[in-house]
Amino acid sequence: MAATVQKIPAEERLFSLVLALLATDGGLTKGEILSTVQGYRQRHKIGGDNATLERQFERDKDDLRELGIPLETIASPGDPGNNQNLRYLIPRGSYELPADIRFTPEETTLLGLAALVWREGSLSADARRALLKLRSLGIAATEPVLGYAPRLSLRDAAFTPLNAALEKHVLVGFEYLKPGESAARARLVAPLALFQHQGRWHLFAEEPDSKLTKTFLLRRIVSAVTITSTTFPAPPPGQGERAIAELDAVWNANLATVEVEAGSDAAARLLTRRGSILTASGALDLHYADANILADELAGFGPEVVVISPPALRDAVIARLKRASADHG
Amino acid sequence: MAEPQAPKLAGDKVAFLLSLVPYLMDRDRVTVAEAAAHFGVPQERLREAVRLISVSGIPGETATYQHGDLFDIAWDDFEEHDEIVLTHNVAIDESPRFSGREAAALIAGLNYLAALPEHSDSAAGSTLMSKLARGASASPTQLAVEVSQTNATLALIRESVAAGVQLEFDYLNARGGRETRRVDPLRIDAVDADWYLRGWCHSREAKRTFRLDHISNATATTDAITRRADDVSLSDRLFEASSNDLVVTIDVASAAMSLLTEYEPERVAALASEPGEPGSRVRVMIRVSHYHGLKRLVTSMNGAVTVVSPALARQTVKDWADAAVSRYS
Numbered sequence: 180m181a182a183t184v185q186k187i188p189a190e191e192r193l194f195s196l197v198l199a200l201l202a203t204d205g206g207l208t209k210g211e212i213l214s215t216v217q218g219y220r221q222r223h224k225i226g227g228d229n230a231t232l233e234r235q236f237e238r239d240k241d242d243l244r245e246l247g248i249p250l251e252t253i254a255s256p257g258d259p260g261n262n263q264n265l266r267y268l269i270p271r272g273s274y275e276l277p278a279d280i281r282f283t284p285e286e287t288t289l290l291g292l293a294a295l296v297w298r299e300g301s302l303s304a305d306a307r308r309a310l311l312k313l314r315s316l317g318i319a320a321t322e323p324v325l326g327y328a329p330r331l332s333l334r335d336a337a338f339t340p341l342n343a344a345l346e347k348h349v350l351v352g353f354e355y356l357k358p359g360e361s362a363a364r365a366r367l368v369a370p371l372a373l374f375q376h377q378g379r380w381h382l383f384a385e386e387p388d389s390k391l392t393k394t395f396l397l398r399r400i401v402s403a404v405t406i407t408s409t410t411f412p413a414p415p416p417g418q419g420e421r422a423i424a425e426l427d428a429v430w431n432a433n434l435a436t437v438e439v440e441a442g443s444d445a446a447a448r449l450l451t452r453r454g455s456i457l458t459a460s461g462a463l464d465l466h467y468a469d470a471n472i473l474a475d476e477l478a479g480f481g482p483e484v485v486v487i488s489p490p491a492l493r494d495a496v497i498a499r500l501k502r503a504s505a506d507h508g
Numbered sequence: 509m510a511e512p513q514a515p516k517l518a519g520d521k522v523a524f525l526l527s528l529v530p531y532l533m534d535r536d537r538v539t540v541a542e543a544a545a546h547f548g549v550p551q552e553r554l555r556e557a558v559r560l561i562s563v564s565g566i567p568g569e570t571a572t573y574q575h576g577d578l579f580d581i582a583w584d585d586f587e588e589h590d591e592i593v594l595t596h597n598v599a600i601d602e603s604p605r606f607s608g609r610e611a612a613a614l615i616a617g618l619n620y621l622a623a624l625p626e627h628s629d630s631a632a633g634s635t636l637m638s639k640l641a642r643g644a645s646a647s648p649t650q651l652a653v654e655v656s657q658t659n660a661t662l663a664l665i666r667e668s669v670a671a672g673v674q675l676e677f678d679y680l681n682a683r684g685g686r687e688t689r690r691v692d693p694l695r696i697d698a699v700d701a702d703w704y705l706r707g708w709c710h711s712r713e714a715k716r717t718f719r720l721d722h723i724s725n726a727t728a729t730t731d732a733i734t735r736r737a738d739d740v741s742l743s744d745r746l747f748e749a750s751s752n753d754l755v756v757t758i759d760v761a762s763a764a765m766s767l768l769t770e771y772e773p774e775r776v777a778a779l780a781s782e783p784g785e786p787g788s789r790v791r792v793m794i795r796v797s798h799y800h801g802l803k804r805l806v807t808s809m810n811g812a813v814t815v816v817s818p819a820l821a822r823q824t825v826k827d828w829a830d831a832a833v834s835r836y837s
Contacts, residue, residue: 190560198598202598249605302613330697401763443684481829500832
């Protein structure tokens with residue numbers, strides 16, 4: 180008998196599970212699911228050991244939640260502590276896109292482009308699924324988004340685990356190398372937002388003990404990120420915008436004055452930058468958020484740029500240039 | 509278009525099935541070709557999905573998947589005319605909501621693109637973002653991206669791409685020289701905060717990538733372009749390999765390797781870490797079109813990259829750094 184059991188593909192089992200849990204009003208117990216739903220029932224042994232199948236069900240629940248499908252449980256009123264009597268269901272109102280949320284062809288075009296931005300890295304799967312759901316509504320884009328190929332790079336290895344921790348609201352641990360310090364230090368923080376500022380990814384996080392918020396540059400995370408199981412309350416929305424505003428305030432307060440060779444590569448890049456001001460004397464005032472990053476960048480311009488102030492930035496650029504010279508002598 | 513790619517995971521296939529059903533419900537009759545084109549999938553994948561849907565359903569009152577508990581399609585139309593007519597549906601009424609991560613990816617992508625000429629109506633943009641947030645099954649994960657800065661040149665280039673006319677502009681090249689170029693504008697690329705024009709350069713008779721902030725005095729001509737984006741394959745790599753490329757061997761701090769992805773580094777050897785330097789280093793070969801870009805890259809990396817060979821490349825970096833240092837004495 181066992182030899183004739185046909186193999187049900189995973190997508191068929193998952194699809195059948197969603198249909199069954201959407202169709203039920205009062206929920207289904209695990210026992211009912213395993214014994215009746217397509218893909219499980221073929222492997223279910225009545226009165227036997229179904230431990231493997233139960234583990235399969237646990238993984239499937241995770242997979243569905245990963246897709247954003249709201250799978251909920253209801254405890255049995257008479258027997259709240261008993262997991263066997265938990266009832267599972269997908270509430271229609273939490274699953275279905277509300278009827279008043281529809282998109283015009285122009286909006287569909289823009290959303291297609293917004294999804295395309297993530298084609299590199301771990302958000303590409305999310306963006307691709309979002310597009311499928313958008314197309315489900317049947318609206319054709321006004322035109323194919325040819326002509327544009329913008330993208331956000333996600334080269335920092337820390338991004339993927341941090342994004343997962345952000346969604347689960349759990350503490351994360353990593354080693355962080357601050358510029359000017361010789362060794363990395365271990366950090367344990369509550370991730371509040373991931374944000375890109377001036378082309379670089381940052382983590383906005385809160386230290387659990389001091390409750391102070393800190394901003395970390397992903398590029399300076401020098402270890403793998405550890406995702407803990409310690410949860411914290413979900414922060415109110417807008418943390419990323421708050422973090423950008425805070426870093427912008429720092430950026431606004433920091434001013435460097437440099438001389439730039441007219442017509443050079445440095446002039447082309449720096450003069451067009453947000454907040455750059457050409458002063459009457461021909462020098463250029465630049466805002467910056469991080470002196471070390473600006474020093475790296477200015478050193479790259481070589482003789483096209485001379486830093487006038489602040490002195491610490493000037494020294495940092497000279498040190499980089501001298502090191503480059505010594506390394507290649 | 510580069511998206512969407514073949515879904516590899518069962519979860520992605522389920523997302524496709526759950527998106528396809530409402531689309532089919534809204535259409536009385538649709539050809540396989542039209543539906544496949546709408547979702548951007550191969551026709552055979554669409555047929556497979558329809559076959560799976562047609563045998564799926566809910567356990568039903570008898571818990572045995574009776575005929576009325578299953579989806580059904582008009583089989584003759586499907587098998588003989590390659591047309592899909594859904595004749596019975598179960599469990600699903602509407603398109604699924606976006607997941608928190610999916611909504612976050614689209615919202616952040618829209619924000620990044622907010623400076624595009626197409627995106628000029630900011631009220632419409634924020635309506636769109638709030639629709640996405642309301643249409644998600646969980647609060648969007650806290651992901652934020654700054655609005656990418658653009659300038660008037662972008663609008664002009666965009667119009668030229670759409671109109672299919674040649675552009676003429678002054679270009680500041682990496683050697684520091686300025687020259688007039690005539691180009692068939694094919695695509696506008698962006699990577700994080702930097703914008704680029706991809707095109708066919710008539711002056712060079714080759715595909716070229718131009719930084720937008722190095723373009724000045726751009727004018728649209730009335731001459732039609734001679735090559736289309738389809739004629740010249742444009743990859744995601746901004747600077748494509750050429751047989752004239754110079755091969756350079758460099759030592760790189762392992763932590764900085766991700767910053768060199770664009771140069772497609774080829775690993776030669778792992779190196780012992782230097783005394784007093786945190787982290788390991790690797791020896792890799794990269795390809796560059798000239799040493800002018802290389803010297804800028806190396807001096808901007810604060811010691812993370814050292815050129816090993818050829819000697820001329822080392823000398824070019826040293827001369828660049830020395831010229832800069834001398835400006836401070």
